[in-house]
Amino acid sequence: MFTGSxxxxxxxxLLDKRLLVFCLAVPGHLKLRNGIRRYLIRAGLDGVLPSxxxxxxxxxxxSVDYHLRYNRQRPQIYKMLGAIKKNDPVREIVDVEALxxxxxxxxxxxxxxxxxxxxxxxxxxPGGIYLIYFLRQFDEFKIP
Numbered sequence: 503m504f505t506g507s508x509x510x511x512x513x514x515x516l517l518d519k520r521l522l523v524f525c526l527a528v529p530g531h532l533k534l535r536n537g538i539r540r541y542l543i544r545a546g547l548d549g550v551l552p553s554x555x556x557x558x559x560x561x562x563x564x565s566v567d568y569h570l571r572y573n574r575q576r577p578q579i580y581k582m583l584g585a586i587k588k589n590d591p592v593r594e595i596v597d598v599e600a601l602x603x604x605x606x607x608x609x610x611x612x613x614x615x616x617x618x619x620x621x622x623x624x625x626x627x628p629g630g631i632y633l634i635y636f637l638r639q640f641d642e643f644k645i646p
Contacts, residue, residue: 572624582631583598584602592638595643596637604622604630607623
């Protein structure tokens with residue numbers, strides 16, 4: 503019989519201690535092999551996934567118009583980041599100026615072959631924005 507702590511929560515698998523212990527204990531050569539990241543899970547999915555998905559090296563945002571929507575929302579990004587005052591406690595965690603600078607380049611496509619600046623805009627800027635909104639939930643990071 504399983505209790506709540508003994509089964510993997512499919513909605514939140516990283517809350518399962520056994521899974522975390524396993525992932526931390528896996529030897530490094532199974533995590534990265536011949537330059538292929540996530541080797542263990544890829545090899546484990548042999549025959550389950552088509553090989554072009556199983557061994558793909560890129561993972562871009564899945565929406566084909568992501569770059570268009572991102573570029574269109576950049577004015578809101580600048581407005582939001584520009585409103586963060588110098589004494590805002592969020593600045594203890596987030597480098598607002600660096601995030602603003604990373605938002606500058608237009609993203610030309612969803613493809614992984616773009617410049618490092620466009621990669622940062624596509625991946626790091628949204629993460630920074632999400633982090634700021636997450637921090638705002640806590641009294642310590644509310645707008646002063």
